[in-house]
Amino acid sequence: MGALLEIRGLQAWYGASQVLHGVDLHVEAGEVLALAGRNGSGRSTLAKAVMGMVRTQGQVRFAGHVLAGRCTFEIARLGIGYVPEHRDVFPTLTVRENLALGIAPRSPRSGRTPRFTLDDAYALFPILRERAAARAGVLSGGEQQMLALARALLGNPDLLIVDEPTEGLAAQVSAVVGDCLHTLRERGVAVLLIEQRLALARRLADRIAVMGHGAIVFEGSLDAFAQRDDIVRDWLGVG
Template sequence: MSELLHIDGLRAWYGAAQVLHGVQLAIREGEAVALAGRNGSGRSTLAKAIMGLVRCEGDMRFRGVPLVGLRAFRIARLGIGYVPETRDVFPTLSVRENLALGEKKGARFTLDDAYGLFPSLLERATVKAGALSGGEQQMLALARTLMGDPALIVIDEPGEGLAPRVIGQVAQALLALRSRGVAMLLIEERLTIARVLDARVAVMGHGAVQFDGPLTELARRDDVVRDWLAVG
């Protein structure tokens, strides 16, 4: 698999406060990578940096195209989709209208694909997004991103606040997407969905990647779990 996203020496700030301190990470075509770490480790900031939503410096390229300094809409047009933790659906628009906003002419993924991945959205197609459950809103946010035909999806806490059954549905939908060649970067605290996807794990701490490898290796690294993941 060829390299899709390349990050080297990435630094990012909120105002005068530096949050990322030289992040190094690579994601290949069709690969799933889970970003783990404690709260405040820099995971969400990295997602926002990829999407051009925070000030950053360093080398960050998508299919060879430099991303640093690009505006978010241009980054999205290159083929990167973003599902923030807040989901950000349009509450006064129906499910179908939300999906239509994300539609891209000539995309591999159609409205039928979105409904096939998330059948409950078809059942609720005329319902306003603000009336959906948290799980349905997460599905809608994912489906709307899919309509933009991304090669890479960045997803911040896809299972946050969802019942285990719904998390399972989201995981199976992401597995189906991966089988169609979509790469993904998941920010996930408990690695529940990462296990379903057999994702590689990058552990962040102090604004940098402290471990990068398969889940099986992480399970053997008591030092990494103790120093960068354990709480209390």
């Protein structure tokens, strides 16, 4: 049986500008794969490529399904949740209404028992219950991140792609987000974690991959990564 998500020779473009140059990557069912790299390395583009949001060539398969040519909503219905870097909550809708959008029926997997219910979302993020009637646009950045995560979970994903979930958040809020991702792992949800904070990656990930110039420059266990000072220096260091 193959990996849950299999990416082979993936190229991607914004207009005439090529960003991904033959990415090979896989995510196994139930594992957390951290994807590190400097800004501009192609990590966010990789997430958008999987979700059908940019022009691509190459192979992307999820749970045996070929994703090329599918619309983003179709890909989501197959079981991939996506939380982009800028969260993309609906600012004029209430917290409750934003969450309701996450539990739309998904016909290919409609017979499955959901891993997460609205009560689970509120248990993970109690502030969302308190702010249920508030418009999402008035929430703090941390609250919006919690809302975006909770909404994605209510889609009952087998894989969650989450882009820089702790970017710009206070340490206390970052810890809450990290606890949520840990809960996902315990419930068997695979996570592709795009994250610059190596401390969070080390806490959560089973493996780590590093991107540079639109390609994977390292992929392996955390122990193997710990031995590669050159990868940190050349592909993750500032300067």
